[in-house]
Structures are given as structure tokens and as C-alpha cells.
Amino acid sequence: MAQSRDGGNPFPDSGELDNPFQDPTVIQHRPSQQYATLEVYNPFENREPPPAYTPPTPAPATLPPPSAPAVQSSRKLSPAEPKNYGSYSTQASAAAATAELLKKQEELNRKAEELDRRERELQHVALGGTGTRQNNWPPLPSFCPVQPCFFQDISMEIPQEFQKTVSTMYYLWMCSTVALLLNFLACLARFCVDTSSGSGFGLSLLWLLLFTPCSFVCWYRPMYKAFRSDSSFNFFVFFFIFFVQDVFFVLQAIGIPGWGFSGWVCALVVVKDNTAVAVLMLLVALLFTGIAVLGIVMLKRIHSLYRRTGASFQKAQQEFAAGVFSNPAVRTAAANAAAGAAENAFRAP
Template identity: 50%
Template sequence: MSGFDSNPFVDPVDVNPFQDPSITQATSGAAENNGEFNPFSAIDMGNHTGTTIPVSGSSSQPAVLPTSVEQSAQASAAAGQADLIRQQEELERKAAELERKEQELQNRAAGRATNTGAKENNWPPLPKFFPVNPCFYQDFEEDIPEEYRRICKRMYYLWMFHSATLFLNVMACLAYFTADAQNGVDFGLSILWFLLFTPVSFICWYRPVYKAFRSDSSFSFFFFFFVFFFQVAVYIIQCVGIPKWGNSGWIASISMIRINLAVAVVMMVVAGFFTVNACLGVILLKMVHSKYRRTGASFSKAQQEFSQGVLTSRTVQNVAAGAATSAAQGAFGRSQGN
């Protein structure tokens, strides 16, 4: 009966295929590996970095940047150093030039101090047999600094042109007088202007500007500006040519066209000379003023120079001493009379 009690559909041996040792080992190892595996762990990342990330390509790419930065820094440093060297050379050149000018001024001052008595007057350049000796000493190369030498020579040439114009004015007024006897006043005044204005202009505005450039004198500059301003005004009046004023200007020359054309032409030439004198006077006045502003002169300095010159003048000292002596004698006499 026992044979009939068994299940015909059941295997005679109860075998579990999942209990096979190989399967059990495989499944247990896979479970352990699956439970412990972390794809983001540092160990696994370290194991796979050599195969998955191209280290050589990523590290070699930015190597160009440090090289370019270093080259630009070296170029800027070299440019800055060259600029500093150029500035230093320019400063050394200016310092050498200033030292040379200072040495020239010192040598010139020393020469004037030691050779004041030895220098002889050389202007006007008169012959030896002439009874009148030169009255002034003039030497542009020795007395006038190089930066002022050209403008000082131009002022001297203007004075020479001024003197020549006054002489030609005498000739034109003489022709004016011969053409019309009523113009004798102009001829006489033209002689007076030539004899008076030629030396006075030399003493009153040319010598002051020469002394101003020679010794950087503020007082000489101010004296020159004051006198030369009136000289320019006189040039303009002479250029106009007012009748009976002794000037062969434009009005007088135009009035002679209908009387004597040749005399009118001569007078017009002289009027043109007066016009040139006026124009050159204005131009040189502005040029001297521009030079004056660079010298550092001032009105207070001019006052100080004037006061020092008055106090140290031997003539003023003698006059003051004589006045004080006479005043003391008068006071003593009054006291004795009382």
C-alpha cells in the first residue's frame, strides 16, 4: 500500500537545483560584491583613473599661458627700464647744460670784476687820430648770454636803422624845402630830430636793454619798456607825417604829388622807412617782453636795484654829504646868532 501512497508526479529524489554548490557560491559572491560596490568611492576611482581620463592631454594644454604672461612681463619691464634710461640721460644732459651756462656766467662775472679797469671803451669805433674817444664798451660775445644775444643784436640793428632813417628824413625835408620855401620849418626840425634823437635813443633805450640782458637787471628792463613805448609812439607820428612837425611822413609826401612828383617819391620812401621802424619797434618790444618774463625779473626787484644803486652812487653820496654839511653849518650859525 505504501507504493500507492506515493505521489507519482513527485521526483523520487527531492533535489533543489538552487542548492547546487557552484550556484550558491556564485550567488553569494555576487550579493556580497553588489552590496559593497560604490561607484563613487575613492578606491574605485583611483583604480580606473589611469584608464578612463587622458591625463597627458589635459595637463599639457594650459602650458602656453604661463609662457605668454612671462614674456609680456619681461617686455614691459624692458620698456620701463629703457624709458628710465632715456629720462636719466635727458636729465644728465640738462644738468650739464645748466652747469655750463652757470660756469660761463661765473667766468664772465669774474672777467668783469678783474678787467674792469683794463677794458677800454670801443664804441663808437672812431679812428685813433679823432679828437673824441669812444664813450661806451660793447661786446656781444663777451657780455651778452647766448640765449639773449640775437635779440640784443636786433635791437642794435634797429637803432642803426632808426639813425639812418632820421638822416634820410633830413634829406627828404631838404628836398621838401627846395620845392616849396614855406616848408623851411620842417627842414630845421628834421635837423634837430636827427641831432637829438640819434644819441638820446642810444642812451635811453638801446643801452638799457643791453645792460638788462648783460646783468639781468630788472630796473634796466623797466626803464627800457617805459622809454621804448614812447619811441614806438614817435615812430607812428613820424610815419603819419603831420605838416610843420619836421617829418617826411605819408601826409606830407602825398601833399607833394601835385607840386613835385620827384620830391613826393623821395618823401614816400622815407615815410616807408618810418613805417618799417614802427612795425619793427612793436615786434621787438614784444620779443624783449617775452625774454623779460623768462628772466624772473619783477617790479619789486627793480625797486630794490634802484634803491641800492642810489645808495651806492658816489655822486648821490657826495650830494647828500654836501647837503647835510650845509644844513649843519646853517643850524650852527643860527644857534651862534641866538
């Protein structure tokens, strides 16, 4: 039987157990004036406006001591002022590298041009060799009955390292031709002033008609073929004939009276008779002098190039023998001579 509450019943009544909010731990957390809840909390009630914003006071700048070096402030460079991208050694190395690259580029371009020239030459050979190429020198019009006699293309047939030398010799030949023409006109003018100089006028015409084609065939073409095919035989022919040509250049510049050359001596002699003719002859003498000097210089230069190519007199002899025996006319004549000699030997008693 249950005991009463006052009598020390340890079990509470059923009514107290049915109400969980009567627990002291819950009752002490009920809303009160001391604890604000969400229902009674008003964020806009009794709220003061925030204070106005005041920027912070910057700290005073401290100047460096007088003994410390002042740091140079950065400034904007003007367009005309050069920029410093590094030390002098760095710039020098960059410039040297650039120069080396440019040098290699020039060498590659030169090799490309050489390969292009050889390719064009091989194409010509594939089409039939030199026989299919049309001659283009001298450049004559199509209606002229005389056709060109030679094929000449310095950029295609001559190696690039020798093109400048061959072109200079070609210009030298043209200058000598022009000088002979002016020499003929100067001698003609002198003959008009002094009829006793008819022999000089006749020789000047002979030199013009003789030296113009012979110089091209006898020393320019051997030089051209020597550089084209590295021929020792043509080098020797050129050296021999062009040396004689240089001697004539010197004689033309001197101008011995009666030889048909309007050189310095003849020009000084004519000064007493006619000043205008003397001035013309002096110009021709000056042109002859320049040609003579250039001819001597080019002879020495080509000789130095010849020594670097490895040519020799024995090689020239071999080329000459090979060229003679490869000629069909020479082979036919030699065969006929041998057949005739053998027939005579059998017929002999």
C-alpha cells in the same frame, strides 16, 4: 739509453732541432706562386690605364608647382635707389635718436659758448673790471680827437639766449638813424622844390641831431644793461622811454605836414608838385612804417622776456636805492647835509 726514431723516441735528433726553418708552420709560408712577395711584386706589370674622367650628369631642376609663390631673385641695387636697412619703425626710431643727439649737441655747444663768455668776462674782471676795458663805441678812428664813450660786446657781455634780441634792437636803432638821415634829405629836396616848407626842413635836421644820440643813450643802453646784468631798474627805464619812441615812430610814418617827417601824408601832398621828390618821400615813409612795426613787436617780445626773468617793481626800487647810495657823490652830499643839519641843531638856542 735513447730509443730509435721508429721505436717511438719522443725527442728528435739534434740536427732537426738546429734548423728552425724546417718547422711546418714556417714551411707553409714560404714564397710560392700563390703568394706574391715584395721581391716578385711589380706594380707596373700588366697595369691597364685608368678610364677617362667623365663629369657627372647634373640632375634635372625641378620647378616649383604653379600654386607656390616664386621667390624673388636678388638683384643689384642702383646707386640712386635707396637701400632698405630695416622696417619703417626701425628707421623712424633711428631718425628720432639722431635728432635727439643733434639737439643735445647744440645744447652742449650753447653751454660751451656761455662758459667761454663767462670765462672771458672773469678774465676782464680779474684784470681790473670794467675800468681797464677800453671803450669801443662809437667806432672812431684813432686820429679823431673824440674818443669812444661806451664799451659794447654783445657776444661777451650778453647771455646767449638774449643775444639775438639785443642784436635786433641794435639794428633797429641803426635803421632809425638811417631813416632820419634819409628824412633829412627828402625834406631838403622838398625845400628845394617848395621854399615854403622851410620849417619842416629845419625840424628834420633837429630830429636827426637830437634822436640819433638820445635814442642810443636813453633806450638802447638801458636795454643793453638790463639784459647784461638782469637789472629791473634798467628794464623799467627802457619800457618807459621806448614806448615814447614807438609813438614817435608812428608819427614819423604818418608824416604830419610841418613836423619835419616825410611820412605818407606829406608824400601824397608832394605828388602834385614833384613826382621825384614824392617817390623819395614815399620810400622814407615806407621805412618809417617798417621801423614802427618792428619797434612795437620788439617791445612786446622784450616785455615777455622781462616777465620770465622774475623782475618786479620792488626789485627795481631796491636796485635804484642801492645804486643811489653806492654813488660816491650822493654819499658825500648826504653826509654834508646830515652834518649841516646836526650843526644847526646844536647851534639852535
